[in-house]
Amino acid sequence: MSDKATLEYNGQKYEFPVIKGSEDELAIDIKTLRASTGGLITIDPGYKNTGSCTSAITFLDGEKGILRYRGYSIEDLAEKADFLEVAYLLIFGELPDKEQLQKFHNDIREESHVDEEMKKILDSFPKSAHPMGVLSSLTSALIAFNPSTVDVSSEAAMYHAIVRILAKFPVLVAWTLRKKKGLPLEYGDDTLGYVENIHKMMFRRPGKTYEKNEIVIEALDKLLILHGDHEQNCSTSTVRIVGSSHAGLFASLSAGISALWGPLHGGANQAVLEMLEAIQADGGDTKKYMAKAKDKNDPFRLMGFGHRVYKNFDPRARIIKKAADEVLGDLGIEDPILEIAKGLEKEALEDQYFVDRKLYPNVDFYSGIIYRALGIPTDMFTVMFALGRLPGWISQWREMRLNGEPIGRPRQIYIGENHRPFVALDAR
Ligand code: SDX
Numbered sequence: 363m364s365d366k367a368t369l370e371y372n373g374q375k376y377e378f379p380v381i382k383g384s385e386d387e388l389a390i391d392i393k394t395l396r397a398s399t400g401g402l403i404t405i406d407p408g409y410k411n412t413g414s415c416t417s418a419i420t421f422l423d424g425e426k427g428i429l430r431y432r433g434y435s436i437e438d439l440a441e442k443a444d445f446l447e448v449a450y451l452l453i454f455g456e457l458p459d460k461e462q463l464q465k466f467h468n469d470i471r472e473e474s475h476v477d478e479e480m481k482k483i484l485d486s487f488p489k490s491a492h493p494m495g496v497l498s499s500l501t502s503a504l505i506a507f508n509p510s511t512v513d514v515s516s517e518a519a520m521y522h523a524i525v526r527i528l529a530k531f532p533v534l535v536a537w538t539l540r541k542k543k544g545l546p547l548e549y550g551d552d553t554l555g556y557v558e559n560i561h562k563m564m565f566r567r568p569g570k571t572y573e574k575n576e577i578v579i580e581a582l583d584k585l586l587i588l589h590g591d592h593e594q595n596c597s598t599s600t601v602r603i604v605g606s607s608h609a610g611l612f613a614s615l616s617a618g619i620s621a622l623w624g625p626l627h628g629g630a631n632q633a634v635l636e637m638l639e640a641i642q643a644d645g646g647d648t649k650k651y652m653a654k655a656k657d658k659n660d661p662f663r664l665m666g667f668g669h670r671v672y673k674n675f676d677p678r679a680r681i682i683k684k685a686a687d688e689v690l691g692d693l694g695i696e697d698p699i700l701e702i703a704k705g706l707e708k709e710a711l712e713d714q715y716f717v718d719r720k721l722y723p724n725v726d727f728y729s730g731i732i733y734r735a736l737g738i739p740t741d742m743f744t745v746m747f748a749l750g751r752l753p754g755w756i757s758q759w760r761e762m763r764l765n766g767e768p769i770g771r772p773r774q775i776y777i778g779e780n781h782r783p784f785v786a787l788d789a790r
Contacts, residue, residue, distance in 0.1 A: 474549065476530050477507040504530060549563060561582060
């Protein structure tokens with residue numbers, strides 16, 4: 363395998379180094395392209411063929427349906443680890459020992475208060491506000507109450523910002539849900555596990571004792587792990603590019619939440635449930651929706667299907683589909699939507715249009731069915747995605763800052779008007 367690539371242009375040859383990653387992925391390093399060719403750049407809308415960075419956090423192989431966090435398979439982590447352990451692994455690169463995990467959790471617990479003034483900002487939103495918009499705003503507003511988290515020139519300052527957001531973000535998630543339900547904005551119980559405390563903050567009813575349901579906590583923990591990180595997806599790339607201006611962790615995360623909100627990205631889990639409910643209302647007529655998804659004149663897409671990288675099953679979708687059966691069975695829930703989803707999946711996997719385009723179920727296709735069984739409202743599904751993706755975003759932001767990466771600033775090819783003389787208003 364050559365370690366150089368040659369470009370021939372206008373009768374001249376230019377050589378560029380080819381770099382190889384630890385999983386034998388190859389990239390042409392074009393850092394010197396514009397200077398050495400007198401102005402040539404590359405263009406690649408959607409960055410389908412363009413790498414933005416080297417990273418040691420997550421590896422995925424779209425053809426083989428492989429996903430690993432720091433070298434550990436998603437199957438192992440979902441089965442054998444808990445979410446806080448995986449958060450530590452993603453951020454610091456190694457699975458923590460008991461002492462490290464305990465210290466990490468204690469440091470987070472120390473930061474779990476949110477300034478009471480933040481409740482006034484939350485109060486200013488109408489109940490109809492989409493939780494992702496609320497959460498992006500509250501995450502940015504947190505900066506005003508935690509100014510020391512902006513200028514993180516040392517690893518200690520970085521750690522301080524990281525444990526603060528890992529502590530406060532779940533409170534904002536819980537308060538966002540409770541505001542929608544007209545419930546008092548309370549805290550959970552710091553003596554509980556990280557995910558159990560989140561669940562208690564979200565669902566404890568006033569005046570009632572919180573009853574822990576192991577099945578629910580385990581399912582939630584697994585779903586959060588499965589959403590932990592996914593290399594340079596749209597929202598993570600947003601976090602990295604906003605962070606590259608040194609805007610600070612919370613500002614970068616707020617931007618990432620907004621990017622995740624889109625229905626082509628994390629917003630798909632809400633769109634999947636709405637699509638399945640529409641099919642159910644339509645008498646379960648999946649054929650009509652398959653036809654719409656294939657009709658080029660119809661903007662409708664089969665939500666939860668297809669992926670920029672996976673051209674095979676999304677390994678997370680396999681795990682979530684199995685978990686959906688288990689959780690609904692354990693909770694004794696008969697949800698016809700699950701059967702509609704399975705029918706739609708079967709149809710799509712046998713349909714030439716989908717087979718030709720290698721469109722398989724992705725992480726969003728079944729996740730909403732479990733969230734619904736856990737009592738999470740549909741418009742909070744993408745918030746749960748953000749909660750799971752938080753350690754991934756943090757790890758990617760930390761890697762970018764520790765690597766001292768330059769500010770992200772892509773070039774363009776201008777296709778507008780050439781230079782022209784100004785025309786005075788009364789002459790136009
Ligand atoms: C996530 O990047 C990540 O890692 C994201 C994520 C993460 O963990 O961060 O995995 C999370 O965002 C998962 C994806 C959730 N989105 C959806 O489920 C929305 C539905 N899916 C699509 O919109 C689409 O598949 C994307 C956006 C996910 C990927 O789109 P691409 O890579 O830009 O592919 P494309 O739009 O160029 O599609 C290629 C072809 C096109 O047809 P042709 O022009 O070749 O005829 O496939 C078709 C598309 O029309 N197609 C679909 C389809 N997805 C692609 N047709 C019908 N239904 C679909 N869902």
